[in-house]
Amino acid sequence: MMPYYFTFGSSRSFPYQNTYIVIMAADFRDAVRAFRDKFPDIHENCLNCSFWYDKKAWEKSGKSVYDGIPPAEVIWTDRCWGEKTDGYDExxxxxxxxxxxxxxxxxxxxxxxxxxxxxxxxxxxxxxxxxxxxxxxxxxxxxxxxxxxxxxxxxxxxxxxxxxxxxxxxxxxxxxxxxxxxxxxx
Known part of the structure; x- marks a missing residue:
């Protein structure tokens, strides 16, 4: 499971303004799929966000902008923890x-x-x-x-x-x- 951070600027075309979300995913492709499912591209093949970061890049440069500010949303993909079983067994x-x-x-x-x-x-x-x-x-x-x-x-x-x-x-x-x-x- 890896966190991926997607940031948003002030444009009204973004689903959120001046904040970020976290997508917990198995890998980057899984994170992008979840992002696009929730926030479809408004321009072909262009994510509807300002930028994205993996954990290392977020720690190095993205985090300082949002220090102390919680994410607007956290999304968990179906694959982020591995094989998820249906039903209510333990x-x-x-x-x-x-x-x-x-x-x-x-x-x-x-x-x-x-x-x-x-x-x-x-x-x-x-x-x-x-x-x-x-x-x-x-x-x-x-x-x-x-x-x-x-x-x-x-x-x-x-x-x-x-x-x-x-x-x-x-x-x-x-x-x-x-x-x-x-x-x-x-």
Whole structure:
């Protein structure tokens, strides 16, 4: 997963003015495809933005212009974490930077407290973090309370990965990959 940064000037032809967006993608082609899907070219073969940066170029020259300003939008491509499975089975991801594996699943509904329901929460995401060590000890985890049903908010379990990364690490800007599920025949 790589971040690509797309900047916008003041032209009204841009979808945003004087800001930037981040597209989390498998590679540059994946990022451009996602950008064009959301913001079609207004001139043939010309992206509807001022400029784009990969992570290295952004750190070197693009970031200083927008220092302290959050992106107007973050777009996650379907391929940014690897093979995304359809459905609502549990998902395991590997986070190289922290050397952890995270198990993510839809809440079962039996863990909401009365005060959670009173505050408008109706569902949750449950996750467990495991150290990448011989005995795979559980090192952290938690649940993310939701004000809408999990299956209404997400098209599949993998779609909640950014929210889990934000809760677990304080930022969704962590590289991770979905670990393949073993079939019963393996």
């Amino acid at each position: 998902v395991y991801i590997y986070v190289p930077e922290t050397q952890e594996i995270i198990r993510i699943e839809e809440g079962t509904g039996d863990n909401l407290l009365a005060e959670d329901v009173e505050q408008g929460y109706v569902d949750y995401i449950y996750y467990e973090q495991y150290e990448l060590a011989p005995d795979m000890p559980e090192c952290d985890g938690g649940q993310i309370l939701l004000e809408e049903l999990f299956r209404d908010k997400y098209k599949c379990t993998a779609d909640c990965i950014p929210d889990v990364l934000s809760m677990a690490y304080g930022s969704y800007m962590y590289d991770c990959m979905i670990l393949p599920q073993r079939s019963e025949n393996q």
